[in-house]
Amino acid sequence: MAIKLENVGITVRDLEAAIAFFADLGLTVVGRDTVSGEWTDTAVGLDGNHVNIAMLRTPDGHGHLELFEYIHPTAIESTPTRPNEIGMHRVAFSVDDIDKALEIAAKHGCRPLRGVATYEDICKLAYVRGPSGIIVMLAEELKQS
Template sequence: MAIRLENVGIAVSDIDAAVAFFTDLGLSVVGRDTVSGEWADTAVGLDGNHAKIAMLQTPDGHGTLELFEYIHPTAIETEPTQPNEIGMHRVAFSVDDIDEALAIAARHGCHPLRGVATYEDVYKLTYLRGPSGIIVMLAEALRAG
């Protein structure tokens, strides 16, 4: 059986703010829509499922995010995920210039959780809290690989 990763889905409280953040980082919007109906209820497992969605793609064409903002049922606010919690909690991106990426993130009010670290002279990397509390990892390779 062949398998490939299709996308990573992230529920957000403000889809426009999340789209602005990720497009400023360099992703492109490949589609936006509002979804609802019996097929959506069945696929997602929620009665009355109604959501705004946006599909964003990385410039290399290999990574796709699906952002969704629930209209119905009401979205459930949770505490921001911590890096050591079990389950999915971050999305990671390679960037050419981590300082530039952090400047872009800062314009959206998003800053590193602690700072920028250097891993064995291979990567500069950081975790930051993005829109809707999403943990975003940014990594800049320090040598060609």
């Protein structure tokens, strides 16, 4: 059986704010829609499902995020996850300049959870709390000499 990752879906509080954050990091909106009806109720297991969605693509063309803003049923606020909680943890991006990526994140009020770490001589990385509490990992590969 062949398998391919299509996208990562994330429910957000404010679709426009989330789009702005990820677009500033370099992702491109490739589609938007509002969906509802029996097929969506069946697919996601929620009666009366009605949602605004946006599909974003990474610049390399391989990675996709699908962002959901629920109209009905009402989105449920929850405490943002912590890195050691079981379940959906984070979305990670390779960047060519972590300092620039962190400046962009800061313009959206998103700061590192603790700071920038260097993993051996392989990469610099930081976890930031993104829109709607999403944990976003940014990693810059260190140039090998």
